[in-house]
């Protein structure tokens with residue numbers, strides 16, 4: 015995933031398959047692209063990357079692949095990769111399945 019100092023450690027594990035796919039797609043456009051930041055912001059994937067010298071069409075494809083992944087991330091449970099929606103629990107936005115929303119809310123209540 016390039017040498018931008020970003021790591022998967024800050025990304026919820028349920029999103030790792032999505033990120034691997036994103037990485038594959040971006041690598042096909044630019045094998046030398048660099049990731050600066052990959053994290054979860056308000057329950058959505060935030061992915062900041064820079065490509066090398068791309069032409070206009072490639073640059074636009076690069077951006078839209080990242081955007082598609084961000085949209086997809088809000089439908090994928092952060093914990094298990096299952097079908098998710100967004101919940102606000104303890105002032106934080108979680109993108110999780112119903113089961114994990116219940117679990118997180120239960121933990122918060124204790």
Ligand SMILES: [Zn+2]
Nearest residue numbers: 091094111114
């Ligand atoms: Zn789940």
